Amino acid sequence: MKIIHLSDTHIGHKGLGERFGMIVDDLTRRHPLNPANHLVVHTGDLIHRASADNRNEARALLDRLRGFGYPVLLCPGNHDYGDSLSVGAQAARDFQAAFGDYLFQDGQEGFPSLYLRGDCAFIGLDSSAAELRGPSRLLAEGFLGVAQLSRLNALLDSDQLLGKKIVIFLHHHPFSFGYSVSPDVGDGRLFFNLFAGLTRPFRRLKDAHSFARLVRDRARVLLFGHMHHGLDCSGEAMKYGIPLALDGGSSTCAEAGEDRMRYRIIDLRIMTRETRFLPLPG
Numbered sequence: 001m002k003i004i005h006l007s008d009t010h011i012g013h014k015g016l017g018e019r020f021g022m023i024v025d026d027l028t029r030r031h032p033l034n035p036a037n038h039l040v041v042h043t044g045d046l047i048h049r050a051s052a053d054n055r056n057e058a059r060a061l062l063d064r065l066r067g068f069g070y071p072v073l074l075c076p077g078n079h080d081y082g083d084s085l086s087v088g089a090q091a092a093r094d095f096q097a098a099f100g101d102y103l104f105q106d107g108q109e110g111f112p113s114l115y116l117r118g119d120c121a122f123i124g125l126d127s128s129a130a131e132l133r134g135p136s137r138l139l140a141e142g143f144l145g146v147a148q149l150s151r152l153n154a155l156l157d158s159d160q161l162l163g164k165k166i167v168i169f170l171h172h173h174p175f176s177f178g179y180s181v182s183p184d185v186g187d188g189r190l191f192f193n194l195f196a197g198l199t200r201p202f203r204r205l206k207d208a209h210s211f212a213r214l215v216r217d218r219a220r221v222l223l224f225g226h227m228h229h230g231l232d233c234s235g236e237a238m239k240y241g242i243p244l245a246l247d248g249g250s251s252t253c254a255e256a257g258e259d260r261m262r263y264r265i266i267d268l269r270i271m272t273r274e275t276r277f278l279p280l281p282g
Helices: 016-030 052-068 089-103 146-156 176-180 190-202 208-215 234-240
Strands: 002-006 038-042 072-074 113-117 120-124 165-169 221-224 244-247 260-267 272-279
Touching: 002 221, 016 052, 016 260, 016 272, 052 072, 052 089, 072 089, 072 120, 120 146, 146 208, 208 234, 234 244, 244 260
Parallel strands: 002 038, 038 072, 120 165, 165 221, 221 244
Antiparallel strands: 002 260, 113 120, 260 272
């Protein structure tokens, strides 16, 4: 089984829908992979802002992937539930209604979601679930919440996961070391970089420590996005007994300064990955 890992496509922002369309073309027409042993995992921020137009555009692109034969799994990001400034309960309901068949499989409701295929179990989480109300809605950086972590713990102990390779995917970055990537001093964004640097220690998955302790020695692969760095975080994850942990970056280059699109293909049988590169349009 192989995973096509996509993340942070931000459809609806500055032509990124067109770029995601190029990725879909690559996977369905130019260099298609065999859907019999591949599936797509998108780790959130599918859209840039919670609007019906953005949801409709994103839905059409995911439907093209699924129409080709790829199973597509999705978890929500903070932009899917709002925008860069806040998330909201109504936007979360709208997103789940629009993409329920990608978020949940076989009539499931709520997170964690579960998809079983062969000897693998894919568990999706909602890393904005506990910050949809109150002050935590602002500058949302992820909060799984006690209830979701409790359900995850019970699921990981369930008989249906015995002997399975566990793949957990969520949007927000669970390791604080990922915030150590610093911008260039002379990139012309001095005040933004100063603000980001000073506040970075406070902008992380709020229950990252509880989550890492809970999944310790119980998952084989951990996939996430949010930071747009595209880092291999396996070194940090190995401290928790998780062999492979990957930040998907932004598949559509939402971050200024990127010179090519990319996505990873992860082989769960031998625990390796390769990267496909696509030129930016124009």
